Amino acid sequence: MDMVKQWVWYDWIMLGLRLITSLSLILTTIRFQEGLALPLWIVIFLEIAAFSIPWVCLQLNYKYYLFTEILLFGGLCIHLTSLFPEAYLTFLVSAFLTAANSAHQSYRWTAPATVFILPGVFHMVAPSNGYWFMVTYYGLAYVMGFAFHLLIVNHRQNTTIRKQNKVLEQYMSQIERITLAEERNRLSRELHDTVGHAYTSIIMGMETLRSELATDTGTQRLDSLLELGRKSIEEVRSYLHQMESAQQSLSLVFSLQKLGDEFQEHAQVDVNFSAYGEEYPLSRQAKMTFIRCLQESLTNAVRHGQATGITVTLQFGQQYTRLEVQDNGRGMEEWREGFGMNAMKERAMNLQGQVSVYTKPGDGTLVVCNLPRPAEKADELIRLLVADDQPFIRESLRTLFDNCPDLNVVGLAEDGEQAVDLCGPLQPHVVLMDLDMPHIDGAQATKLIKQQWPHIRVLILTTFQDTDQALDLLRNGADGFLLKSAALLELADTIRLVHRGGTLIDQEMSHKIFEKFDGSIQSPQLKAAADYELTAREVEILQLVAKGLRYKTIASKLNLSDGTVRNYASSAYIKLGVHNKEEAYQKALDIGIIH
Incomplete structure (x- = not known):
């Protein structure tokens, strides 16, 4: 029944022709039963079988149909033609249906069998029928069937094209909608990170000047400027809220x-x-x-x-x-x-x-x-240390994190040296580290922190996309790399993810890192890795797995969480097409990633 539901007009036409031919053949057989060589019920049974068996085979495979049609229906027509010479006309509809259901290379044998061989057999059992006369009849029937087949193919192709066009239209509609949403997100982040951040820095800067103003007039002007700044930043926030698409709230x-x-x-x-x-x-x-x-x-x-x-x-x-x-x-x-x-x-x-x-x-x-799953905000209070040489940035981040109840800024450092000194007494969970700072820069400070306190997570916050420095920082144990242009929600989620043991790199930065990695491939090892789209971290973990190290040992060695190592290993196994460590070791050995 499922097959019947999918039938279209040409399937019903072929079934109708077959039914009409079979019914007329049965009625004619009953009318002339005196001339039959076999009992009537046997002939009728053969006619029903010659009708039904090929049709059932057609629903399974057209090749089965062609064989059974020519053998069963053709054999029945040969028997009837030997008794009634005019019965050869019965096979004309069968010749039409054979051509209509042939495909690919089956024409090479169905056409000769239908147009030349069967007429020859009909002529042998009933010499009164002219051979070339029958060849002409069957040839015309076969050509008409072939034309009907072309009509079917054209209809199927048009149906497929219409379906594909509908899918593409829906796909493009979704792409347009998602692109618009992502562009709104980008503009929202840009406004938040430029105008909003500037207002926050200005407000914090003016607050620090309050103690230096001695006159009442100066204090009044400062209060007026602060009120204007706060009002302006509220307006910016309202614009950002209006800019968010309705899809984001669903x-x-x-x-x-x-x-x-x-x-x-x-x-x-x-x-x-x-x-x-x-x-x-x-x-x-x-x-x-x-x-x-x-x-x-x-x-x-x-x-x-x-x-x-x-x-x-x-x-x-x-x-x-x-x-x-x-x-x-x-x-x-x-x-x-x-x-x-x-x-x-x-x-x-x-x-x-x-x-x-x-x-x-x-x-x-x-x-x-x-x-x-994102960590619940109320589960644990995350202690943060902010290291940045710009006081406005430090105070702005402290102010922004006040709106996140699970994030607590426990210390502010103005350079890398002070950040290292504060890590001992404060024991923060996550350090937000700027790179370009005096005395000790962020890269060196990250290395020192990881050497003394491996459990402290370090998230790099920077303005520039320096891929060389990013790779060096990741090798020295940095747990994340995020641009300062990130929105507050993204920054807060990244801090929570890094605190749980994950590693995250800004998407634009990751593109450039992978491009640089791909462009610097020189050795056969890395070429083999590139063929399977393995990242540098996945190759490193595969090499450590090949040495017999456990995931927990690898995690400790690379300053990663156990879950992160398993994620990298699982991703590498999928890319290599293997299922376990043993298969991964053998595959990596075969393609030259390990020696």
């Missing part, structure tokens, strides 16, 4: 379900969405990652997998938020990642998550996106 469940419903409407594919667990707040970047992952997975399922049904599952777990997209498409023998899939994986890795794809011919494709 829950993740509602956004994904709406995306699935829109795709189902435009692409005419069944999309079943389910959500499990209690939804908890996610960052803007995490929401956008899940939305892009679902969008790309739905589009790939229809465009490449020819799927007719897609199941989407969103699960809010204690440790991870998990999105699964399973389709019933044709699957692939070997998965090939395009630009969209690479972008999805990069988004997830920037949030310490992972995107995995499982596919097999005939079993469809499963896309899984895992992102770590």
